[in-house]
Amino acid sequence: MSKKLFGLLLIAAMIGIVIAGIVKNNIENTSEFDNIALGSDVEFLATDEGLAKGKVAPDFELTTLDGETVSLSDYQGKKVILNFWATWCPPCRAEMPHMQKYFEEQAKEENVEILAVNLTTEDRGIDKVKTFVREYDLTFPIPMDLEGEIGASYQAVTIPTSYMIDTKGRVQNKIVGPMDETMIEKMISNLE
Numbered sequence: 001m002s003k004k005l006f007g008l009l010l011i012a013a014m015i016g017i018v019i020a021g022i023v024k025n026n027i028e029n030t031s032e033f034d035n036i037a038l039g040s041d042v043e044f045l046a047t048d049e050g051l052a053k054g055k056v057a058p059d060f061e062l063t064t065l066d067g068e069t070v071s072l073s074d075y076q077g078k079k080v081i082l083n084f085w086a087t088w089c090p091p092c093r094a095e096m097p098h099m100q101k102y103f104e105e106q107a108k109e110e111n112v113e114i115l116a117v118n119l120t121t122e123d124r125g126i127d128k129v130k131t132f133v134r135e136y137d138l139t140f141p142i143p144m145d146l147e148g149e150i151g152a153s154y155q156a157v158t159i160p161t162s163y164m165i166d167t168k169g170r171v172q173n174k175i176v177g178p179m180d181e182t183m184i185e186k187m188i189s190n191l192e
Contacts, residue, residue, distance in 0.1 A: 050171070051154065051155065051163075051171055051174070052171070053171060053172060053173075054170055054171070054172075055170060055171055056168075056169045056170055056171075057072060057082070057163065057165050057169055057170065057171045058072075058153055058154070059071055059072050059073045060072055060149075060150045060153070062117065062143035062144060062145060062146075062150060063143065063144060063146075064141050064142055064143050064144065065118070065126075065129060065130065065133060065142040065144060066141075066142075068141070070115070070141055070143055072115070072165075072169070073169065075113045075115070075165075076167070076168070076169050077111075077167050078111050078112065078113045078167060079110065079111055079112045079113070079164070079165065079166060079167055079188055079191045080112070080113050080114075080115060080163075080164075080165040081099070081112065081113070081114045081115070081162055081163075081164060081165075081184065081187075081188075082115050082117065082154070082162065082163040082164075082165055083095075083099065083114065083115065083116045083117065083160055083161075083162045084117050084119055084145075084151050084154060084156035084159055084160060084161045084162070085116055085117070085118060085119065085159055085160045086118065086119050086122050086123045086159055087118075087123055087124060087128045087129055087131075087132040088123065088124060089159050089160065091159070091160055091177060091178040092159055092160045092178070093136075094178045095160055095178035095179050095180070096116075096136045096138065097136060098178075098179060098180045098181045098184065099114055099116065099140070099179070099184065100136060100137065100138055100139065100140070101181060102114075102181050102184045102185070103139065103140045104139070106185070107140075110188055111167070112188055113140070113141075114140040114141070115140070115141050115143055116138070116140060116141070116142050116143075117142075117143045117144075117145050117150060117151065117156075118142055118143070118144050118145060119145050119148065119151045119156065119159065120144045120145050120146045120148075121145065121146065121147065121148035121151075122148070122151070122159075126144075129142070129144070158176050158177070160176075160177065160178055160179075161174065161175070161176050162174070162175045162179060163175075164187045164188070164190075164191055165191075166191045166192050167191070167192060168192075172190065172191055173187055173190070175187070
């Protein structure tokens with residue numbers, strides 16, 4: 001075997017080892033995110049904002065579509081479904097009837113409040129939001145995130161995004177994607 005051929009084989013082997021190492025590293029890193037899927041409970045990434053499981057959810061104050069000022073801390077002692085949505089979002093449209101039905105039929109008995117924060121800076125205007133709320137006959141509070149700060153602080157990049165917050169104000173679950181009644185019931189039953 002010539003020195004040139006041996007050198008090429010050695011280089012090819014080294015490149016193969018490097019590629020195998022990169023692939024193995026990517027597989028190991030990807031496994032950390034296996035639990036992230038639409039409509040599923042999401043693994044939390046530690047943040048300063050208190051979004052990690054068991055941390056007290058960051059408080060905020062917003063004005064609802066009805067003109068009432070609400071703070072997340074107003075609901076201390078209740079289980080809270082904190083939902084982020086927009087009118088143009090098909091999965092948001094799919095989940096709203098489920099949330100409304102749960103709110104009408106079970107929320108009071110289960111000590112649950114739904115806060116459906118409209119990502120107003122990402123939406124098509126207040127009139128579209130009002131039309132949407134009438135169309136779906138929504139009766140739970142619709143806080144308006146006019147500046148986009150609350151959606152950003154809650155990392156609502158993909159919508160709908162929902163947080164399940166316990167009676168002590170602690171984040172217990174994050175769901176990315178639409179929820180149905182069964183999922184809501186399951187998530188709520190796991191909250192204290």
